[in-house]
Amino acid sequence: MSNDEGLADFHWMFDMLHHIDIGLLVLNPKYEVQLWNSFMENHSGVSSSIAKQQYLLTLFPNLDTSWLRQKLDNVFGLKTPIFVSWEQRAYLFPFKSYRPITGIANKMYQNVAIRPISSPDGTIKHICLVVYDVTDTAMNKLALSAANQKLQRLSQALSK
Numbered sequence: 001m002s003n004d005e006g007l008a009d010f011h012w013m014f015d016m017l018h019h020i021d022i023g024l025l026v027l028n029p030k031y032e033v034q035l036w037n038s039f040m041e042n043h044s045g046v047s048s049s050i051a052k053q054q055y056l057l058t059l060f061p062n063l064d065t066s067w068l069r070q071k072l073d074n075v076f077g078l079k080t081p082i083f084v085s086w087e088q089r090a091y092l093f094p095f096k097s098y099r100p101i102t103g104i105a106n107k108m109y110q111n112v113a114i115r116p117i118s119s120p121d122g123t124i125k126h127i128c129l130v131v132y133d134v135t136d137t138a139m140n141k142l143a144l145s146a147a148n149q150k151l152q153r154l155s156q157a158l159s160k
Contacts, residue, residue: 028126091112093108093131098135114129
């Protein structure tokens with residue numbers, strides 16, 4: 001493969017990662033942003049040029065710092081991914097819901113995968129957070145749960 005082909009491959013892969021419809025951010029061990037894709041830009045209102053090299057907890061001072069540090073440190077230390085479901089924590093980043101008019105959620109429900117990124121020498125010098133918008137799934141599940149609870153109450157009332 002020529003250098004031009006390698007550069008072209010790198011370019012289209014980077015463009016794809018930047019514009020994919022999930023949040024991608026890469027942090028170094030100091031929790032400084034190394035990559036901030038367009039999903040993160042669009043939903044946070046913070047451009048990648050501002051976010052890059054910024055301390056994540058400065059960008060989002062209202063994050064649960066101790067909880068997040070524990071998760072990030074575990075990924076760095078154990079070199080294993082962690083998955084956080086919206087059912088454990090509705091969201092990590094306080095983004096507004098995608099569908100403010102047709103949706104009924106104020107905030108975007110999120111699943112978050114936190115993965116170690118190994119360097120060529122095998123050490124972990126970065127981690128990647130992948131943020132999935134699962135608002136539709138969460139709202140459907142919550143609505144189903146509410147409907148089941150209502151049916152259970154009605155059933156108990158009728159059986160008395």
